[in-house]
Amino acid sequence: MNMWWFLPAVAVVALFLTGALRQYALARSIIDIPNARSSHVVPTPRGGGVAIVVSFLLSLILATSMGFVAWPLTLALLGAGTGIAVLGFLDDHGHIVARWRLLGHFVAAIWALFWVGGLPPLTFFGFAFDLGWIGHALAVVYLVWLLNLYNFMDGIDGIASVEAICVCLGATLLYWLTGNEVLAMLPLLLAFAVAGFLYWNLPTARIFMGDAGSGFLGITLGVLSLQAAWVAPQLLWSWLILLGVFIVDATWTLLRRLLRGDKVYEAHRSHAYQFASRQFKKHLPVTLTVGAINLCWLLSIALLVGAGRVDGFLGVLIAYTPLAILAVKFNAGAKE
Template structure:
């Protein structure tokens, strides 16, 4: 229902530029966008499993998105991600490892669908910015999607709780949440933001930018056994 309301409010999915082709998917795009929003809502919930990680992801993605808007001369659209970053920043004070409070399903689901809405809004404001948001959210998108695909192929009951995401294996390997949370921040700011900058400012094709950004993230998911059975590690 929330996904449908967001799409109705913004007029559906904007035309997208894909490898140099302009695509207007019409009602099919609306259906795909609804699935995208519902998936982001759920994957953000899945990825909120260690102290600070969901907060850090939201803050770094929103600040990066606002920066790219500002560099593109789009000051108005930068306000919403700045507000989101400020709100989550206040929460992070209590959620930073070792956390004293947690988001829960309501908090993580809300952030997930709002970030999805911001990315779809970006497509109407400036088509390359949609791809920039996909790049900036890459850590969560890749880990959650890769894990889900592996569990589906294995025949797992994907609606049941599990601890087989890459970030969960990594936190158990290092025995702490903090190194993994800080690593997500570093990936977002030192890898994903520069690739998104190339899309927004230097003319790199958006879809190609997503591919370039995601390849190392998939390698990390493989490295940390995303989707493996929990008792193997």
């Protein structure tokens, strides 16, 4: 079986499964009710991200059984992704105390790193550095932060889905241009799974992703970035660039709230994209702008870094500078 023909089927499964999950959420009253911290004004079902999880993991198992994906990577994604999705699903149904969620996040990250081999040597301006156990610890923090920031950034219609699709398709193009086509299957499968869900999540959303979907996307993208780094160190920098919109907005907001002494685990609406959506009074312009930034700015720099024409660390600085300016312009982290 040619796996490339399987891609549309993944999208179709996610599409219909999301519709079924919407009916389930409505029947069980799993609804996000708008409040002072919400960016939406209409009660909306949540938990649709489970469709992404199921369609991607089923396709992952099939791809692995056919020899397209190595089992260690599959075990990393299957174990960590399932754990995070279950934890998020339970939290969507009833609140789980933050410390227990965070413990689960660290367990999932350690599991994933065990199977992918930890953090590979990093390159800075042509020099390779093996950070050893310190690097592995940093990689755990990286995965935990990525899955949490993806949850933080899933606050308006379509934004988390559009980000995931742009990042995955950007990584696929990067792999193709750098001669690493063997890595392209999983980002493509994930992009098509998210595309099936996006039909239901475009403004005005008929269902939200929920913690199960956003956390799963965050840790899955993180694991794929570490896998790429073992193939070619500069590819990790390219992934960080592709994820720049979410990384800069979430990190800038978190640091500013920490410095102000806010309880960072409490819900808020102080990300740059949230201020922007209130300024424009619509979600769609902000979501489309995120896609445009990914495709027109970040992708080009990621490709240059992946091809070895620009140093990875320098590429990140170049890519993130205008994103930081946007974060300042839209008051990321300011009091609401």
